[in-house]
Amino acid sequence: MKRVSDIPKLRSAWWEVGLQASVDAGIAGVAKALPRLIATAFRRAMAADRAGTIATIGITVTAGVMATLGLLTTQRVLIAVLSQGPTVERVEAAVPALLTLVVLTAVRGALGIASGWTQTRLEPRLRQQAERSLFEATTAVPLSAYDSEGFTDELERGSGRGVDAVWNVVRHAINLMAGVIGVIAAGAALAILHPLLPAALLAASVPEAWSALRAGGQRYREYLLGSIRRRRVWILTELMARRGSAAELRAYHLRDFLLRQYDVVMDAETAAQLRLARAVTATTTTGAIITGVCNAGVYGLLAGLLVTGHLPLAAAATAVVALQSARNSLHVATIYINELYADGRHLRDLEEFLTRARRLTPSGPAEPLMPPPFRTLRLDAVTLTYADRDRPAVDGVSLTIQAGQTVAFVGENGSGKTTLAAVLMGLRTPDRGTVWWDEHRLPDLDAGAVRAAFSAVTQDHWQWPFTAETNIRLGDLSVDGGRDPVEAAARAAVAHEMILDLPHGYATLLDRSFEGGQDLSGGQWQRLAAARGFFRDADLLIMDEPSSALDARAEAALFASVRARHGAKTTVLITHRLANVRHADVIFVLHEGRLVDQGTHAELIAGGGLYKTWYDLQKIGYTDA
Numbered sequence: 001m002k003r004v005s006d007i008p009k010l011r012s013a014w015w016e017v018g019l020q021a022s023v024d025a026g027i028a029g030v031a032k033a034l035p036r037l038i039a040t041a042f043r044r045a046m047a048a049d050r051a052g053t054i055a056t057i058g059i060t061v062t063a064g065v066m067a068t069l070g071l072l073t074t075q076r077v078l079i080a081v082l083s084q085g086p087t088v089e090r091v092e093a094a095v096p097a098l099l100t101l102v103v104l105t106a107v108r109g110a111l112g113i114a115s116g117w118t119q120t121r122l123e124p125r126l127r128q129q130a131e132r133s134l135f136e137a138t139t140a141v142p143l144s145a146y147d148s149e150g151f152t153d154e155l156e157r158g159s160g161r162g163v164d165a166v167w168n169v170v171r172h173a174i175n176l177m178a179g180v181i182g183v184i185a186a187g188a189a190l191a192i193l194h195p196l197l198p199a200a201l202l203a204a205s206v207p208e209a210w211s212a213l214r215a216g217g218q219r220y221r222e223y224l225l226g227s228i229r230r231r232r233v234w235i236l237t238e239l240m241a242r243r244g245s246a247a248e249l250r251a252y253h254l255r256d257f258l259l260r261q262y263d264v265v266m267d268a269e270t271a272a273q274l275r276l277a278r279a280v281t282a283t284t285t286t287g288a289i290i291t292g293v294c295n296a297g298v299y300g301l302l303a304g305l306l307v308t309g310h311l312p313l314a315a316a317a318t319a320v321v322a323l324q325s326a327r328n329s330l331h332v333a334t335i336y337i338n339e340l341y342a343d344g345r346h347l348r349d350l351e352e353f354l355t356r357a358r359r360l361t362p363s364g365p366a367e368p369l370m371p372p373p374f375r376t377l378r379l380d381a382v383t384l385t386y387a388d389r390d391r392p393a394v395d396g397v398s399l400t401i402q403a404g405q406t407v408a409f410v411g412e413n414g415s416g417k418t419t420l421a422a423v424l425m426g427l428r429t430p431d432r433g434t435v436w437w438d439e440h441r442l443p444d445l446d447a448g449a450v451r452a453a454f455s456a457v458t459q460d461h462w463q464w465p466f467t468a469e470t471n472i473r474l475g476d477l478s479v480d481g482g483r484d485p486v487e488a489a490a491r492a493a494v495a496h497e498m499i500l501d502l503p504h505g506y507a508t509l510l511d512r513s514f515e516g517g518q519d520l521s522g523g524q525w526q527r528l529a530a531a532r533g534f535f536r537d538a539d540l541l542i543m544d545e546p547s548s549a550l551d552a553r554a555e556a557a558l559f560a561s562v563r564a565r566h567g568a569k570t571t572v573l574i575t576h577r578l579a580n581v582r583h584a585d586v587i588f589v590l591h592e593g594r595l596v597d598q599g600t601h602a603e604l605i606a607g608g609g610l611y612k613t614w615y616d617l618q619k620i621g622y623t624d625a
């Protein structure tokens with residue numbers, strides 16, 4: 001029976017797309033796309049290090065010119081050595097040319113060192129510039145960008161090999177330039193010797209170049225076909241060799257199942273590698289045979305020219321050296337054309353991602369208003385539908401929140417509470433409707449001022465890999481000074497004692513991948529997230545399920561801190577534990593994206609709607625049967 005993998009079908013990954021394109025494009029496509037890709041990379045290189053880039057190009061060209069001079073000088077040496085007369089005189093005659101050759105060789109050596117040095121300086125600058133432009137884009141795009149079709153794929157494509165590709169394209173282009181200059185130099189030297197020789201060089205070179213490019217194509221094709229298998233192995237690595245899955249793997253005895261999956265994938269991979277080896281060997285063998293025949297023709301031509309007196313012996317010897325040099329350079333050039341095309345695709349991915357990110361990033365109002373603290377926040381017929389969804393997550397919701405109130409959004413899973421909070425904060429832009437900050441539309445206000453007024457403890461809060469203190473300070477990086485405000489926020493979130501119990505208290509690093517780093521329990525992380533929210537002394541604090549992992553005492557203390565804000569600051573609570581919202585000034589009840597009810601706890605219980613149903617269900621759980 002054919003063994004199949006249980007891992008679901010995978011989407012095409014970024015590098016598969018790139019490789020497929022390069023396979024489809026063939027050799028002609030490679031040649032066509034190269035100049036533009038190289039120009040893009042060099043524009044970036046000039047922006048990162050103008051002097052270094054110019055120096056690198058200058059050195060490569062100079063080294064090529066030196067190679068031509070070297071070949072011509074070699075001919076002078078050979079003419080002197082192969083002429084008639086006593087050996088001593090012939091060697092003496094060759095001395096000036098030999099000295100020139102020594103100098104040229106030394107200069108080429110020095111240029112090689114200089115080229116290495118300039119490239120070493122250029123690489124980190126170019127990488128930093130490319131990586132920074134990527135991070136500038138990823139941190140500026142609106143939240144909704146991450147939901148849009150293909151954005152994450154494009155980001156993965158651009159950030160993975162895209163960043164490396166900028167330097168690689170420059171490096172390969174320089175090497176290609178060196179190879180091409182080498183071929184031209186040898187061709188020029190041959191043309192000086194005899195006009196037929198460059199044509200012979202061309203004839204001898206084509207088969208070799210063809211087989212190298214074709215073998216490159218075959219490798220790409222197999223790489224592409226194998227990419228799904230390799231991604232499956234990566235997924236299996238994540239499952240079999242990571243801390244996150246280690247406990248469940250053991251609890252459910254998944255070891256044999258996963259190892260079997262690995263064998264299925266890798267048996268296919270090994271068979272594919274063998275197929276590739278056979279195909280590449282066939283191509284290179286064919287190329288080598290044709291190249292051999294062509295070379296025999298070239299050397300036959302040389303012999304003919306020599307015998308018929310059209311070429312002196314010294315010139316023929318120089319031609320042999322030049323042909324050898326041309327073939328080496330051509331070999332280099334074909335290698336780098338292949339490399340260039342693979343990396344060129346990745347560079348294009350990066351550029352395409354940056355263009356898309358720029359398009360998605362809003363420019364903001366031309367003259368943003370600096371608002372005074374809000375008196376009311378009002379949602380007016382707000383509707384938001386996520387990119388790939390038919391039904392709106394928030395559907396025509398209108399509501400008003402007064403400054404100083406504590407309000408609650410309640411509703412079943414998926415009823416739109418988190419989405420509504422994101423719209424209220426300006427993190428998501430509604431498709432229809434308006435968010436009003438007093439008499440101003442939210443998008444007309446200064447984005448920095450709006451951000452400063454809002455704080456959010458999100459449901460899926462992030463576990464920042466910093467110390468406990470920094471995890472809290474991230475709530476508002478503009479607050480300088482001592483530990484007091486940090487401890488106050490931690491106390492409000494019932495996190496202070498817990499932090500003091502850590503090995504280094506507030507200085508404890510909360511990431512186990514660092515030396516001395518610690519991990520926290522789910523509830524402890526949630527306390528830190530709440531502390532971060534309190535630390536930002538914002539006019540509006542949104543707390544989305546802030547107590548889902550807290551023990552009873554911590555939960556009670558957290559909501560006591562929330563109640564302490566009442567009157568002075570505004571709070572929006574999102575929670576399923578309705579006992580915690582009994583004190584809210586207004587409870588907004590959401591159902592399938594629509595606002596279906598609102599009022600105080602007492603009003604909603606009296607109204608007998610959905611809220612009462614949920615409240616009674618929870619109450620039963622705490623009542624003796």
Ligand SMILES: Nc1ncnc2c1ncn2[C@@H]1O[C@H](COP(=O)(O)OP(=O)(O)OP(=O)(O)O)[C@@H](O)[C@H]1O
Pocket residue numbers: 147386387388389393411412413414415416417418419420459
């Ligand atoms: N990024 C997203 N892309 C697509 N759909 C989304 C996205 N986020 C949420 N949704 C969908 O929008 C709807 C509302 O989700 P939302 O998270 O606002 O609900 P919620 O009331 O906060 O749910 P819960 O109580 O489970 O936290 C759901 O149907 C959800 O599947």
